[in-house]
Amino acid sequence: MNRNSNHNSQTQGRKEREWELRRQEILDAAQKIFEKGGYFNATMAQIASEAEFGVGTLYQFFPNKQGLFAEVILREVESFMQGLRDLLSTRSLWQEQLKLFVEYKLTWVDKRPEFQRLVMEIFYAPIHDVAPQIIDEFKELHMENLQILQDIFIQANKDGYTFDPDLMSIATMGTLNAIASDWYMGLLKKAPIEYISGVLNGILGGKRDV
Amino acid sequence: MNRNSNHNSQTQGRKEREWELRRQEILDAAQKIFEKGGYFNATMAQIASEAEFGVGTLYQFFPNKQGLFAEVILREVESFMQGLRDLLSTRSLWQEQLKLFVEYKLTWVDKRPEFQRLVMEIFYAPIHDVAPQIIDEFKELHMENLQILQDIFIQANKDGYTFDPDLMSIATMGTLNAIASDWYMGLLKKAPIEYISGVLNGILGGKRDV
Amino acid sequence: MNRNSNHNSQTQGRKEREWELRRQEILDAAQKIFEKGGYFNATMAQIASEAEFGVGTLYQFFPNKQGLFAEVILREVESFMQGLRDLLSTRSLWQEQLKLFVEYKLTWVDKRPEFQRLVMEIFYAPIHDVAPQIIDEFKELHMENLQILQDIFIQANKDGYTFDPDLMSIATMGTLNAIASDWYMGLLKKAPIEYISGVLNGILGGKRDV
Amino acid sequence: MNRNSNHNSQTQGRKEREWELRRQEILDAAQKIFEKGGYFNATMAQIASEAEFGVGTLYQFFPNKQGLFAEVILREVESFMQGLRDLLSTRSLWQEQLKLFVEYKLTWVDKRPEFQRLVMEIFYAPIHDVAPQIIDEFKELHMENLQILQDIFIQANKDGYTFDPDLMSIATMGTLNAIASDWYMGLLKKAPIEYISGVLNGILGGKRDV
DNA sequence: TATGAATGAGCTTTCATTCAT
DNA sequence: AATGAATGAAAGCTCATTCAT
Known part of the structure; x- marks a missing residue:
């Protein structure tokens, strides 16, 4: 389903599930911000703030x-x-x-x-x-x-x-x-x-x- | 009606005609750049360069x-x-x-x-x-x-x-x-x-x- | 009196008198603009406009x-x-x-x-x-x-x-x-x-x- | 009263103290530059350079x-x-x-x-x-x-x-x-x-x- | 002589990205 | 693994000055 989730959900450990959870939280926050003002008016800082993560953390989950x-x-x-x-x-x-x-x-x-x-x-x-x-x-x-x-x-x-x-x-x-x-x-x-x-x-x- | 329709060269002086000409040149250049990469990726410097004018000149014809x-x-x-x-x-x-x-x-x-x-x-x-x-x-x-x-x-x-x-x-x-x-x-x-x-x-x- | 006027006002021709007159008009305009917002907020264009001269003309009377x-x-x-x-x-x-x-x-x-x-x-x-x-x-x-x-x-x-x-x-x-x-x-x-x-x-x- | 008086190091963490320290360093640098040539001749780049910070850093501590x-x-x-x-x-x-x-x-x-x-x-x-x-x-x-x-x-x-x-x-x-x-x-x-x-x-x- | 269109260096400010902690 | 302070390139815009007309 999600391109970054393990296909076999049986073998996913707690780590993997938590990781996927955080990933989705970030995506939710990003979607909210992107929808508000479009790609160019969104800032990574806004998204991080909305997601309640540090900016740096975003870059652990997405390349840019x-x-x-x-x-x-x-x-x-x-x-x-x-x-x-x-x-x-x-x-x-x-x-x-x-x-x-x-x-x-x-x-x-x-x-x-x-x-x-x-x-x-x-x-x-x-x-x-x-x-x-x-x-x-x-x-x-x-x-x-x-x-x-x-x-x-x-x-x-x-x-x-x-x-x-x-x-x-x-x-x-x-x-x-x-x-x-x-x-x-x-x-x-x-x-x-x-x-x-x-x-x-x-x-x-x-x-x-x- | 059309804001670009003052083409009545009878009542326009050389100055006005040249002004309109330069204005259209800038618009042409801007259109080309805007079409290439969209509004946000276009820079005033690119447009000026394309129009073969200085950056400042753009601001003589358009507010921003x-x-x-x-x-x-x-x-x-x-x-x-x-x-x-x-x-x-x-x-x-x-x-x-x-x-x-x-x-x-x-x-x-x-x-x-x-x-x-x-x-x-x-x-x-x-x-x-x-x-x-x-x-x-x-x-x-x-x-x-x-x-x-x-x-x-x-x-x-x-x-x-x-x-x-x-x-x-x-x-x-x-x-x-x-x-x-x-x-x-x-x-x-x-x-x-x-x-x-x-x-x-x-x-x-x-x-x-x- | 004025450092730029000829000392012997007898020998001043119409040209010189008109020149001095324009000079003072520019100074009046400049003073008005400088007083309004200070040196840095005044622009040569404002002064020229106030003096009802072209910008270039200012540079005929003052170096900068x-x-x-x-x-x-x-x-x-x-x-x-x-x-x-x-x-x-x-x-x-x-x-x-x-x-x-x-x-x-x-x-x-x-x-x-x-x-x-x-x-x-x-x-x-x-x-x-x-x-x-x-x-x-x-x-x-x-x-x-x-x-x-x-x-x-x-x-x-x-x-x-x-x-x-x-x-x-x-x-x-x-x-x-x-x-x-x-x-x-x-x-x-x-x-x-x-x-x-x-x-x-x-x-x-x-x-x-x- | 005094906006710079939070010097009570008892209640301040290391973070806060370092933040205040950097803030004062920037203020010192800015004062030096402002004193030299006045507000208008000072540039943010000069101040940043004097403070040995990047320009962007100044804007983390002061709005403009x-x-x-x-x-x-x-x-x-x-x-x-x-x-x-x-x-x-x-x-x-x-x-x-x-x-x-x-x-x-x-x-x-x-x-x-x-x-x-x-x-x-x-x-x-x-x-x-x-x-x-x-x-x-x-x-x-x-x-x-x-x-x-x-x-x-x-x-x-x-x-x-x-x-x-x-x-x-x-x-x-x-x-x-x-x-x-x-x-x-x-x-x-x-x-x-x-x-x-x-x-x-x-x-x-x-x-x-x- | 008077002009003002054209210029472009130089300014403030933003923000994606990095990296020491 | 998570952070956020630090960065600096890059943007829009201004304006003193020039120079062809």
């Missing part, structure tokens, strides 16, 4: 500020993705999967409005230039989202729909992200979750090839 | 780094909006307007792939906090986009379509922005302009209420 | 900021001294001269409360280090003050007083300057001119050697 | 240049005042107190000739504008001086003298400060301490109302 930021982002994105994977694996009908996908994403946006901002920060240069592995990993996860949607639309076409899976996956993600952005900007008339049925209708309404 | 950034963003966004307004005013049928809108946006994305990143940078906290007038002005322009699309979908409904104009304006913008983002990230299979007909079909296909 | 400041100070101090000399030359009795001295100084303080501050600024380092000629000239004028007072007290001793001229000249100047400082600081209960008789009484009262 | 300057001034002034208070509290006769006051001030001037300049710098505009608490605190201490002298002269009047306490306090301070200034400027024939008896004679000589 960028590495800490990367872990925060990826932990959140992976948490989102894992929840999505778990959810979709419970259903096999594409209609149900599409509904769950839209519900899950918009519920997440509702609960974690800063998430969108945090994710958008990835496209910034310093992370671009100096920590390309983050952007790569993020791209992969973004593509996983698109692939899930494409598979759904491919299934739909087997039921007589005529979606362009490539375009529709982009359009669906784009629509959901636009709802998130506009919500974050305060431009939305309704809460994100109230758009669920509208989005589904918009996708499915009258699209069947008969 | 933020002000310069704001002008860069707004110049670009307003240029986009003005082109859009001019274009749409030539047609009155909603179908034609929608087609022009999608074409215009995707053509722009094709020509200026950095534009999306530049615009996304606005949502960052520091600019948020310290220069709220930028974010306000940007919001207004974003809402103008949405309003144009809503008007188009309202017209469409008079022709028997059953669009939800609110949702469809968000979805259309979101889809176009997603194409822009994915293009910028290198995740797109085709160039943005190749998605034009797909997007239009996706919106219009089978949506008529009959 | 320090030189301009020096001229401002010395013009004021010399004006003070010249007025004092003229005034004292009208009387020969030491009692009258002492009275005039005290009156003159305190009236000046009343009219030009910033004068004290301006003069104190001389002791600052930049002028100290880089323009020692100013401090020297100022010292000379300060010593002229002390000498005038010493002469008065020497005369007084011939009338039976037992002043220590050296100490009394310092004490008298110090008292008058203290009134000026405290007035400038807003710590004085009465206006400077209301201290005139008190100061004279304090010096003369019961001092006669009988 | 102005704060550092304020502490330097107030440390010195309060040290002067505390010594004065302690000294005067040992005697109750006004004659003795006046003698001690004059001696103390002139001895201080002798030992710390830069002190006067440092104090005069307070009256400068920038410090005036931006750090008004310094000027306020300084005014209070100056007024404490004047009050001490006024009390002395009020006592004297009970013994038959006819001093104007208000004026005499100003005159006495002014005289002592004038000795300090002239000494600093190199205009004095004798060392400050050699003026002690002269000043006392000047004040008391023949002043009794009989």
